[in-house]
Amino acid sequence: MDTDILAVLQRLDFTEYEAKAYLALLEKAPLSGYAVALNSGVPRSKVYEVLGGLEKRGVVLVNHENTALYSPLPPQQLLAKKKRYAEKCFSIAEKTLKNYPVVLRHRENIWDIKGSGAIINKAEEIIDRARHRILLEICPEEAEIVKKKLKMAANRGVEVTIVALGEVSLNFAHVYSHDSIDKIYAEYGGRWLILSVDDKEILAGIVSLGAESRAATTTHPGLVMPITEEIIHDLYIGEILKKHRDILEESFGPDLVNLRKKYNMGPEAVKQWLSIL
Structure with a gap:
């Protein structure tokens, strides 16, 4: 049998x-x-x-x-x-x-996610919950994977705004390029992803280290607000560079590299970050 x-x-x-x-x-x-x-x-x-x-x-x-x-x-x-x-x-x-109240006692916990596949799956799950706005910093490799979910969100009326960490083309989204990508990858040890949905839920972490990739997700407002503002800040920089790149680069170097040198994480901090991963 x-x-x-x-x-x-x-x-x-x-x-x-x-x-x-x-x-x-x-x-x-x-x-x-x-x-x-x-x-x-x-x-x-x-x-x-x-x-x-x-x-x-x-x-x-x-x-x-x-x-x-x-x-x-x-x-x-x-x-x-x-x-x-x-x-x-x-x-x-x-x-x-649906008639029962939803009691989420652990709603505002910070959840640790390990492995690039698990991180991408969580990103798609969060994107599925979007109703108003998606803000996303993402590299081309991961953008290709989540593209279908992003398009589905756009089709249901969600505004999708991308800070592209490389060449990303999504005709249903507002896409802004982030400068100095190669330098940033070298500084932080790989590709990362930052996602904010409806200004209520975030996911952030490094995704290019396979099983060693790490990210965190939460709805805690104390983290949702600053991480969402981080993406918005990069959008500000993108808009400003579009209008005034020549003036800014004259003061701060190509791709504002002198500002990065002045304010980026020091080598010891980066070493500690990578050791945690």
Whole structure:
């Protein structure tokens, strides 16, 4: 008997004995209870109890003659029945649970996320919750992955604004380029992502270190506000450079490199940051 099919049936709410009895009937039916026991491996002492349970659920049909004979519900009908039941349960749960207050005791905790895949998955989950505005600093590699989710958000009326850490082209979003990307990657040890949704929820971290990538997410206003303002600050700089690049670069060097040298994290701070990752 195929153990994979047995496992699938058990995930569909069959016990092991019920799954074995049902498969035996699919292979050869109708069968008496005694024959089901012989063909399925279900103990004779248990087979009528097992078949009775399947009969109550409509999974087997019984012809009550001198010797009761059992036949299985065809697989297509079984699966359609299971699907209808699951959809009904989800519908009832959806209607019932929405009447309960949402109690999020840990809502404002700071959650640590490890691994680039987990970080991207969390970013997409947060993007799905957006209703008004998405602010995002992102590199081309990660932008390509989350592009579909961002477009879906834009299609439902969310304003999507990107600070592109490299060449990013998204025709449904407002995209602003961030200067000195290569220098920044070198300083901070890789690519990062900063996301703010509806000014209520943020995700920030480094995403290019595979399993060693680290990020944090929270709805704590004490962190949401300054991190959202960090993205807005970079948007300010982008707008100002568009209008007055020549004047600013004359004072502060190409891509304002002299300002970066003056205010960026020192080598010891960067070393400590990378050691944590």
